[in-house]
Amino acid sequence: MAKFSSPDDIKVIVATDCGSTTTKAILIEYVNGEYRLLSRGEAPTTVEAPFEDVTMGVLNAVAELEELSGRRLLDDKGRFISPANGAIGTDVFISTSSAGGGLQMMVAGVVRSMTAESAERAALGAGAIVMDVIASNDKRLPHQQIERIRHLRPDMILLSGGIDGGTTTHVVEIAELVSAADPRPRLGTGYKLPIIYAGNKDAREPVKEALSDKVDLRVVDNLRPVLERENLGPAREEIHELFMEHVMAQAPGYKKLMSWADAPIMPTPGAVGLIIQTIADIYNIEAVGVDIGGATTDVFSVFRPDTKTPVFNRTVSANLGMSYSISNVFAEATLPMVMRWVPFKMDERDLRNRVKNKMIRPTTIPQSLEELIFEQAIAREALRLAFVQHKNFATVLKGVQQQRTIADAFEQSASGATIVNMMSLNMLIGSGGVLSHAPRRAQSALMMIDSFLPEGVTRLAVDSIFMMPQLGVLTEVQPKAATEVFEKDCLIHLGTCVAPTGTTKKPGPVMKYSIDLPDGSVTGTLNHLEMKLIPLGIQENGLPKVVKATFEPDRNYDLGAGKGAKVERELHGGVVGIILDGRGRPFDLSSLTEDERVKYLRTWMTDLNIYPEIPGK
């Protein structure tokens, strides 16, 4: 590919994401002073037999781009034409990949809630699926741990343990267990399993002694050099390096794909994390992204627990998804939790069979409205459970002693408390079939509100065509293009949710509001268990309209400034608009009778224009 002295010289970009079933390609061009998405194409991924060459799927997807855009991108031999010249060629080609099961890792550390958890955070942040976490105190006997290591066939292992200068015995013991298990890599037989050691620097030599004969050992800086600080960067970089060197190199066609690409091929979830971090950095906001797939649900977040340093976290809920794993969502959430979102009665035996039939025939779609409502009810629970797992994982570092003053004694925050703060969260982004392809955008908005329960003022958006992976890797090459396209073409701005925290037993006002809409001010009162939709759309350039609003919560309610305190905020519009949520937080339907629950659900669905009609009564 062509070389550029400055990223600003890059005017045409082709990016692909090789998923396990579909390869998606996008074409970005610099037009009229801004980077915009021009077209997108897709084709089945060709990693598995009979093709066994990922580049075939990439070329097919790019050929669709050519057809749709009129830009010739490939020469007669099927190679990229580069650099771009007029309506021919591209300046840059980049790609992400999750084909062939993505990056599968095992991590190990000494203490489960300390170094092992830091190692898990490093692996997840790099875009891996963590198959298991081994720790000295994970309550398994050593021989059980060895059996487990032997049975799993990860792509690589991340081994950590101990702070620099601390005791070496425990981490060496873990290294000896790994050595005894003699683990084999998942793909290929002609190479040794890569193991990254990112633990106590004093234990490097004995760890080498225990492992270097059997595995491909890489040593990087300790990911927990002191208890109070994580240093995940070097381990994550090494994971990406090894992903390219070993995992990608073993997958059919990837050597060729790597030779085409202008930036290292990144695991898909790693790239999604990168774009979310970039956006949170540029706009100085806190953001949560969720990608709900057929088998798994990924949650990404950036929060600033100390109000300035952004902390990124990613979790993968391996068995929460809308097709392959739908039955597991049902089993984990339980029937009553799913049914609380359904405004009509259904027979349990029939329901259970329907869920299992979706599991065994995962590509089917809801034809009837009743099926759609039921599927979206399950999606709410999958999202809720995935977010619960995320909140439990995204915590302040555990095991750190905190100096407390008398004032702190009244705050209940403790070592290991979650850093997820729904009140300070600015933006919630959803992606994945059930959110991106919901027939009405208001359905996506309500699904996200019901499952994440945002507090205060929170913007809502969906990634309509799952472009975040390609934009994530683009941040490494041309960050300006990545952020411009992200804001204008990738995100579908749904609007803003305004939800005061607090509860009250009696019906009554939750807050007064006054919103300065472009065509005049709207004022009113939001009552307990009421939801309101106030339309506020999008500007011509694709960005949301922004207006000022004033809220006066009732004395039992809080919008971020304290109970009963008046708040002035900017509200962003979107294809849905502004949603005022008077259901209170914590949100609890259990106090309602069955008839009341159905009545309220039907009212909310009608007021927010969620469905064309609601079946049953």
Add this chain to the structure above:
Amino acid sequence: MGHAYTPGLKVTDSLVIRKHRILPLKGDVLVKLGDKVKPDHVVARTLLPGAVVPLNVANKMGIPPEDLETVMLKKAGDPIKAGEPVAQSKPLFGLKFLGGSKCEATIDGTIESISHITGQVLQRGMPTPVEVKAYIEGEVIEVLPREGVVVQCVAGFVQGIFGIGGETNGAIQVVTPDNQTVLSDNLINEAHKDKVIVGGSLVTAAALRKAIQVGVRGIVVGGFDDKDLRDFLGYDIGVAITGSEDTRTTLVVTEGFGQINMAQKTYDLLKRHEGQMACINGATQIRAGVIRPELVIPETAEDDYKQAKTDIPVEGLKIGSPIRVIRHPYFGQLGRVTDLPAPLQVLESESRARILEVEFDSGKRALVPRANVEMIEG
């Protein structure tokens, strides 16, 4: 994009079946090219390395790890017996009556390694033999040295949609009068011991229990209730990866969950082959590299080889294609495609999708998303 519909399950009278019978680790292949094998014939064998059990000798003897060398009686690779001393310290002042502490092996096996850093001695248990059987009756057509073999036969073949339980075999016996009757417990008796029995639209929980009680090897049936499945297994199947359940009777469901008539074609095929030996496997994996449960009915006549197809060509949906609807509101109904309109259409759910028109066996017509039908192949 590729096909907008689900490729169907295979149901055919005569197909060349090849099964790779591979060891989990390299070992010995016990048959040779051209050998005729029966389902229970062991074709390959290996030894799985034994479990590793650590023994912290330094701790037990109260010595620093670096002194381990001075007390070890065994070295890496040496065989050990449970209770046998592996390390012993010298008695105080060399006086035997003052004794010396010792540390004994906890398992039979060998010494795997000795660590002077942690003081840990790893003991490796005795290896476990693992055998691979032929599973089907046929001929060995390829030997993969030290790994296993490929066995081939011509067979009647039925692919199911979901199953539980592993590989087994038995003579086919159809126990329901048609493809619609529910397979209830009163239809099962002692005569069905070691048989693979065929039912109609549903097997009840009581029938499944009775089948296990009398020693039925396998059940092939149209549908099964999820609630019964959970009660039977004692847990809910979260993701469709099965085959390792210890159920004693293997179950193959041909249509799906709930009461659904077994496809007439499948029922008729099984009826034609009644009395023949069938090899059955409930293993299901609905992920990349999909595995479907199956029933293989090996044929032994030479003529069958000449006529058998090596594969069933996958054809796209056409007007007249036989299909099965695989989602509500027409779930389980069979019919033929009568129209394939190209433009996307808006469904009742307001989703936009490519659809087709189907005429059901009852004569009624309906519009259904293409994603919600499955070809009936074979």
